[in-house]
Amino acid sequence: MVTFNQLYHARLGSLKNAVDDWTETVKKLQTLEESASNGMLKKAEKADWAGENAGITLPFVKKTAKEFGDAATEAESIRNILRDALAEFKTAKQNLTKVVEDAPGKGIRIDADGTVSHQVHPDRRSKDYDGPEPTEADFDKVRADIKAALDRANDADEVASRALRTLVGKDKNNFSGTDYDSLKQAGRAQDAQDAKAAAKIAAKGDDASAAEIDRLNKYFKDNKGDQYFAERFALEVGAKGNLGYWVDMGDASDGSHLASDNREEIKELQKNWSMTLAAATHSHSPAMEQWKSDVIKSGDDVIRSRGSSAYGFQVMSNLMRYGSYDTKFLNAYGDAVVVAENKMTHDGRIKPGQAWSSGLAPSPRLNWDGKDLGRDPMAGFMEALGHNAKASTSFFNSSIDLTPDNPSDNKKVDAFKYFTEERDWPGDTYEDGFGNKYGYDSLGHALESATTGHAYDAAPDGLRDARTEENAKVMQKVVSFYGSDPKHMHEQGIADSLSKIGTAYIDEFNRSLEQESATAEHEVENSPFGANKDGRSRFGEEYDTALLFTRGDTVDFMSIVAQSEEGHGQLSAAQSLYTASVLDAAGPEPTTGKIDPVDLTDAKTALRIGSEAHGILDYSRMGQIDKDFEKDSEEYNKKVAQTTEWIKFGAGVAIGGGVAAITGGFAPAAVLAPLAVEYVGGAVETYLGTGIDDLSEKYAKKGTDLLKEKSDDLRDEALLMGKDNALIPAESYAYAPGWSDSNRNYVLEELTASVKNSRIHATEDPLPDPYEAED
Template sequence: MPTYQQLTSLDFAQLNQAVEDWNTTAQRMTELGEESSDGMLAKTRAANWFGMNATASGERIEQAALAFTYAGSQASGIYGVLRDFRDRQKDCQQRLRELSEEAWGKGLSVTPDGQVVARGGNAYTDDNGNQQYRLTDEEVERLYRQGDYSQFQPPELQAEINSIKARIQAVLEESDEFDKAASRALLELAGDDGAPFAMSAYSTLESAERRQGFEDAEEALAIIDKGPTATDEELAHLNELLDSQQNNEYFATHLMSQLPPNKLLLFLGDIYDAEGTGPDDHRAAIIGDMGENLGFVLGLASQSGHAGTDTIQPDMVAAWEDDMVALGGQRVILSDGRQGPYGFQLMSNIMGSGEYSTHYLTNYHEALVSWEQEMSPPGSAWNRTAALYTPITGDAFRLDPMTGLMEATARSPEAAATIFSNDEASEYLLTGRPLEGLPPELGEGGGRAASEAIGNAFLAATTGMNPYDPGALPVEHEDVHRRNLDRGLAITAEAGDDLQPEFREPMAKVFLNHGEEYVQTSGGLDERERPLHKEHLFEVTRQLSRDPDAYALLNSGINAALVESFHHTETFDGEPIDPGDTLSRAGMAVGFLEQARYEALHGELATEESRAVWDARMQYHGWGGIVGQTPYAGDIFQRGVDVWSQKWLDDELERINDGYSLDSKKVSEIRDRQLVALAEEWYEIHPDWAESSESHNTRFGRVGEIHASANLGNNRNS
């Protein structure tokens, strides 16, 4: 794979010259071919030669004439591949330069070796709450040369840094794919030493990718046909083919067209079967990787089939998807006659790694939910019994098919928005699935894997972002995102203390992404000023406040939204308000958050043991550890928000050390540092208005106003 430096500094002079030379060669060879056909070859065929010598001479003349034609075809193919390769690499180079410019505009810099760092000059607060200063640009450059970048990735910029890095990596990978396809095409066009000229198989890089995709797909299908008899080496090669061609639409759609769902499910059932192969860690690792790459490839085919391009077969893809959905509720009978898992279980197990079409995901979801609701209790048949199928990949195989489906849905925000737009679907996913009947499978964070996936899918449905994409940045909200949030709040609020813990952190990220709506609702005095249902918002905030991580994520992030709200001198419905009202609104929001925390933890911290767990988790948190998880709030973290959130964290740690709560203290006393910092920032934004106001023209007056609002805001019904 090319490096960032190699691609951005690539000089196309030699490649341009090669393209021109091969163009000239192709033209000349084509002319010679035409001349030979019209001249020597035509005269040979017109002559009435006979005899052994005449026949032999005629054949040689005909071969020579055709060789010119074939040489022209091959030269044209080489020219076309080189031209397209150059153009695509130039495009990749230009996109890297645009990313560098974008990074610069966000206070970042892309180093010559592709690292993304903060530029020198401005202050930040480190994980321990200590004030630090980035070095000057000259000092930064010196350390760049030494390869030490850790000092230049401050926490408040980490989300943006991660996004730029991920997008740079995607361009480099695309460049590498073009390079490999062009290299393979040129080698095939050149042929072996001494090989005769032949007609070119393709004339552009796209035609090369098409042919390579078809050839590799046929090779992959030949291995799939072997089913459980495929050796480890053959499965490893299949995995290599899937991995190398996972972005080739021609490979993906040809594989899908020749691999009907019943054949795919049988193959998956056979290779995942531990009983048929016996314990084999090496084979299990190969199959795990292969399933993941197969999920990517089929996802690409699904997306391509609904993209409306002339090169893809949309009718075939749609029919394939419908057939797969129809087979989901049937058990797969393995090659040896034993009963395997349901089709939904096998397909969902590979879907978690791919991005599928909205058409497929919505139909699949409807069929899956309908099928599992017929079970008693719903979903109970997904559990494995001792006499039933044992996957070779162990716990990595998800028996609950909702896990893979929801992971795929989260990767397709459009599909997520569509699914959660349905009242019944939202209620079933968020509160309606009876967990006691489902397989108790754990995810990476230790929570229930299916619930974590549902939480991420809801996050995608309300934000328009793919939570699994490190390069994702906030998008402009559409009406469907707000409606899904309203609906989800109502459903989860009604669940109360029964809300699944796995939903807490995704919900905190949703609130960060909708920071303006959160502040306007939690700090709005009048119902018309509140874009969300305040009681629902309070109840869900109370529930996520039961978890130290979700609580820290929400509170630190909302500080950014509070400061942003100082610029919005209007209500959510557009009515103008005084700048002083924005300070009061922020204070009310702080009180709202504090009251939610108090009600959430009043019972949680009743025992000394539970209190110790909470305190340890909160003391572990530093500003850097929190904000690095928050790409959902956009660029508001670039505006010095670490200072305000550090004040919140200081107040939190003092509360833990002193052991006081709302039972004995007012919000204004508990959140004193945070409120003072917010008041000072408000004054920086509205100094002229403050100086003209009798109630805000002194520091004492401003702090008093926000303190009073915070004490008022802790009344959940205000």
């Protein structure tokens, strides 16, 4: 393993000399080969051999001549491997050196072991420090560039060392004659060898040993992301072999305990296998196109083992839970599995759960991740969509032809409506019981990627806003459906996903809330909100002035999502950040000069709408708590007090490229909230600076005190604190560096006055009733 220090200080002169020496050796050996072939061998072949010489000497001469040829080939291969390795090491070192040299200009220090830190830590800066202040995005970029350089060097090192061992071989008396014209060719040869070895283990099914499963996992991990290896493995195993393996592994009727005794290893194998096949689907070679077609055609085939069976779609969907599968393949697969389900349910006359178990032997265990057993093929398919935003977006914007063999009958189903509203999601056995919660959970993941443009569990992709017009079309469907009745979110249990989805559109929600009319379809003229840049919307020309959602739709959706603890916390955090960013973008720059009151108009608007939004969120959450818990109970008081704790998120936010990545306690993956600016302005900096720490301490103590109060008093106090929270962006803006004391007081007074009555306005909107489960 090449370390940071080794690569940065690497002296490549010796390797360069080795390449030159082997080049000379190749020339000499080629000369000897030519002499042996055209001289010694030709003369030996023309000689009139008789007796023992005919059976011994001539074959010896031929073998010797061949060895000269093999030696020349092996030497040339060694030279080629060393030459290409040198080029890779040289490029990797140059890239690493550039990262190190550029880091101080960004205010970043890189230690001898590659550790990245502040050049001057914020706590040790003088008051007049005016040097660079790196953002978290800057640190992430430097770390990523270091990793890329090290990965390049290590990849070259691993391929080269393995190739050289292969060239030397185990036969001390013969040259191998292995021919590598490049490091890349050697890598591909190694991939093919690994794929064949992995396929041999897979062919054993559950007759393999635990050690072989470990070895199979190692093949996958060592070749992670290697498309050529992935393709070779997929083709070696075959479409039907791939499906048969997992049915066999989940069938304990043949007496094998391999899977049951090694659950963690099989869980890891499922993930590694899935990611390998995902990489393979991105190949468009004729052989892989046929493989993909065969997988889809096998979807409604029954795949049998000794004592169990499953449909091909059930098996394959469980191998889609990880990795990003090819978009075209996923969409074709999705259409096919919906068509199959429609046939099996006889146009919906029987339930999917019954259809997918009809006519089968006992179902094998197909999913090993600790959730369900994998009987519903739609769950795994939804997970696959959740990892490919392009595929999920196009899928949920599509209609599926249910009778592709008869296109003239126009028998279609809307994909979004089918999966969110019409489909009766089947239950499955899981660790804590039986139900369909994991199916809906996967649906939520797919909707996240379809609306945000990011894989649902991905780290922020360079902290950028990836939303497109097509994403917005899915979002309009989400807002319309899930905002129409609280039961959809609560009964499906996808509040966590809808929270992340709502956070990603907080700018457009603010744009809608600025309208007084609940049904208006166009923005207030010159609105400071929305994803507009230079007056143009990222969602298409129509939305330069048109709203994605009406005020009424926005109030309904935000209110319903905020009934959940996750929704209230995430949307509240995103709202405060967004309001602060609008103040940075639309408010006047901090100054010691005279302020024109007109210049504060957009700032006042931002705070007014932000206050209304917080009111909607707080009153919705309180209403749900009132419905769910008995007043004066310990649980009731705890939940009310928690409505103020979202403020603690501040330390978990990273800013960059016009996006806030909220990571503090809300979700395993970052929740991306759009901002009104592409930089961190004074209000946002102050909000995320020392002020947020002071507020966190204040609210932590206040929350403890609140628990001692009676429920009615507690509720009133919490709502008052919510009102105070709406002022935090205003305080951050007013206390940003650059204001004179008199201007700061004036700005804070003006902004506070604009917020004062806005909270009340939030109660004028008819909010959806809290959810109450039916008996």
